[in-house]
Amino acid sequence: MKRHVLSILVENHSGVLSRVSGLFSRRGYNIDSLSVGETEDPNVSRMTIVVRGDEYILEQIKKQLNKLIDVIKVIELKENQSVYRELMLIKVEADKNQRPEIIEIVNIFRGKIVDVASESLMIEITGDEEKISALINMLKPYGIKEMIRTGLTALERGNKQIKQHKKFEEE
Amino acid sequence: MKAAEAIVKCLEKEEVNVIFGYPGAAIMPVYEALRNSNIKHILVRQEQAAAHSANGYARTSGEVGVCIATSGPGATNLITGIATAYMDSIPLIVITGQVKSTLIGRDxxxxxxxxxxxxxxxxxxxLVKDAKNIPQIMKEAFHIAKTGRPGPVLIDIPEDIQNEDIKFSYxxxxxxxxYKPTYIGHIGQVKRAIKRLKESKKPILCIGGGVVSAKAEKELLKFVEKTKIPVVSTLMGLGGIDHNSPYYIGMIGSHGFNFANRAIAEADVVMFLGARIADRATGGSKLFAKNADIIxxxxxxxxxGKNLGTAIPVVGDVKKILEQFLELITPLNTEEWMEYLNSLRQNYKRKRNITNNVNPKYAINLISEILDNNAIMVADVGQNQMWAALNFKIIEDRKFLTSGGLGTMGYSLPAAIGAAIANPKRQVVAVMGDGGFQMSLFELATIKQNEIKLIILLFNNEGLGMVREIQHKVYKAEYGVSLNKNPDFIKLAQAYGIKGKRVFKDDELKDAVNEAIESDESFLIECIVDPKESTL
Structure with missing residues (x-):
């Protein structure tokens, strides 16, 4: 099933995240990732949700999201018109002999070493999902102690703002 | 002003006359404010009934129904009533007390x-967190409940917040x-729909509950008479059109009439109006609208597009959109198609069960003939729902209420109470089986206490008839459905101070119905029905 990236403006108050995530589980939609944060307007939050589904499911998701009173706008961010990014923190096993090799790999990926300890390194990297997955593969042989990915976040390229998009049903 | 008083003041501003409820510790400040108000409080016997009564009230008054309960079990008892209203798009305001805001989350x-x-x-x-937001929240809640696609809205108010002082303004x-519902149909889509209808040889309208909730009955009738397009209805659409209209064919669905289902199967254009077209309406049939373009x-x-692919979507208020259609559309030639549909209908032979006991289909037909043209029938769930739906004739201002979406047993008695309170001058008949009756039996006390006049039509077939029927058809034999040690319902009604009469045979029914109609208080007619009596 095809992957879709949805960008959603919601009212910034408690209960909204639960309403949105609850909608996905109760209607049986598959969610790959969800990230949320404040926007330029403190009363509004913005979510990026990555979902899998065919056109029918995508249309239903958009319509059902729009039905929630707290949802202000729903748009789909197509890959060729948007910047997709993800941030990962990853802690790799590294003694002093392995450190230089790992640092070299991280440099190639334009990542950053953000913490050093006697037997590990913590690396910060941003990029699209492929880049992050590629780094994970490179680091696996050293031993991954723990890692966290933020899930995808995305913004449309160009001058247009999400607010300037029409509401879904008017399209 | 105290926040609790502000809540009641908001209800008054919204012109609420009646509120159905059950008090408890966490909602007592609001009850204290209600004490000094002209709003009538109806004390139910269990909170679920409060939500159903508010539902029946809303559906027969055209206003928002209001119910109120305390925190915890009071609130959870409302849940089935909230889900019932949600599935049928009924506007409710549900007010619940909550524990003190400082204690929330501590179990x-x-x-x-x-x-x-x-x-x-x-x-x-x-969930109210700041008392000063209460008027804004109440106003928004009423707006949301009654506009767009109507539905229930809950306001949960911690007890300490009810006691705070606020400035009131509305x-x-x-x-x-x-939240910006669309009301006016997209004119391009309306024109496309009209073009498609004009090309059609076998068009049909299929109406759902949306026609009733949009109060579009008059516009629909005008539209049908002008265009000469025949009409079928879903269960929830009953009440949307006068059944005496020559263009009305019948109810569709898994329990609908076969000729109405055939009309949909053979149509080349089906225009759905305010209908969801869920499984009960299609009957799961692959033939459903298979030849048709869908508007x-x-x-x-x-x-x-949720349940059916759609060629021409028109989003908006059914009433407004019908007005738009009426301005632009010209009559269609449906003579041949109507003739065909009428021949299907005339060839339909109703199974006339021959039993010694009351035939429930006959019973509903009979009562339908006797009742006024503005009577309200409220059906429960199970066999009685379909006996009522298929045999009660919608004439003029008659209304038919039932829990169509959620299929909630125990709905009809409390919903009929709400309907009777909203319409003290109209006849209200609550139809139910012996299963559903016992799910809301306690409301007989509410009826007595508030001197509510209902005709309670109880079909007693000593069991859960619809499940039993399916078990016999699909499974080995019946199991877990027998109610063969039922109480004496007439004596039980008497214990509540309600008169009643047991009817064993069809020919005893007429007198009982007339006695019930002439009675100035509620009257129970218990019809003894053969357990083998079928739904259809």
Missing amino acids: VFQEVDITGATESFIKHSY DMEINIRG HIDVDPAEI
Whole structure:
């Protein structure tokens, strides 16, 4: 099933995240990732949700999201018109002999070493999902102690703002 | 002003006359404010009945129904009533008390997360955190409940917040960024729909509950008479059109008439008006609208394309859109098609069961002939629902209420109470089986206490008839459905101070119905029905 990236403006108050995530589980939609944060307007939050589904499911998701009173706008961010990014923190096993090799790999990926300890390194990297997955593969042989990915976040390229998009049903 | 008084003041500003409820510790400040108000409080015997009564009230008054309960079990008892209203798009305001805001999240006495619990079957909900927001929230809640696709809205108010002092004002404008229902149909789509209808040889309209909730009955009748397009109805659409109209064919669905289902199967264009077209309406049939282009009119864009592919979607208020159609459309030539549909209908032979006991289909037909042209029938769920739906004739201003979406047993008695309170001059008949009756039996006390006049039509077939029928058809034999040690319902009614009469045979029924109609208080007619009596 095809992957879709949805960008959603919601009212910034408690209960909204639960309403949105609850909608996905109760209607049986598959969610790959969800990230949320404040926007330029403190009363509004913005979510990026990555979902899998065919056109029918995508249309239903958009319509059902729009039905929630707290949802202000729903748009789909197509890959060729948007910047997709993800941030990962990853802690790799590294003694002093392995450190230089790992640092070299991280440099190639334009990542950053953000913490050093006697037997590990913590690396910060941003990029699209492929880049992050590629780094994970490179680091696996050293031993991954723990890692966290933020899930995808995305913004449309160009001058247009999400607010300037029409509401879904008017399209 | 105390926040609790502000809540009641908001209800008064919204012109609420009646509120159905059950008090408890966490809602007592609001009850104290209600004491000094002209709003009539109806004390139910269990909170679920409060939600159903508010539902029946809303559906027969055209206003928002209001119910109120305390925190914890009071709130959870409302849940089935909230889900029932949600599935049938009935506007309700549900007010619940909550434990003190300082105690929320500590699992204290009678604490439950009711906004969380109802999330998946409510139009919107509020947990009040700041007393000064109460007027704004109340105004928004009423706006949300009754506009767009109507539905229940919950306001959960912690007890300490009810006691705070606030400044009251109700003049604020309502502007909710994420909630802007569409009312006027897209004119391009309306024109496309008209073009497609004009090309059609076998067009049909299929009406759902949206026609009733949009109060579009008159516009529909005008549209049908002008265009000469025949009409079928879903269960929820009953009441949307006068059954005496020559263009009315019948009810579709898994329990509908076969000729109505054939009309949909053979049509080349089906125009759905305010209908969701869920499994009960299609009967799961592959033939459903298989030859047809679909025009779908609904106020909720999410319903369009959900259950059926749609060629021409028109989002908006059914009443407004019908007015738009009426301005532009000219009559169609449907003579041949009507003739064909009428021949199907005339060839339909109703199974006339021959039993020694009351035939429930005959019973509903008979009562339908006797009742006024503005009578309200409220059916429960199970066999009685279909006996009532298929045999009660909608004439003029008659209304038919039932829990169509959720299929909630125990709905009819409390919903009929709400209908009777909204319409003290109209005849209200609550139809139910012996199963559903015992789910809301306690409401006989509410009836007595408030001197509510209902005709309670109880079909006693000593069991859960519809499940029993399916078990016999699909499974080995009946199991877990017998109610063969039922109480004496007439004596039971008498214990509540309600008169009643047991009827064993069809020919005894007429006198009983007339006695019930002439009685100035509620009257129970218990019809003894053969357990083998079929639904259809």
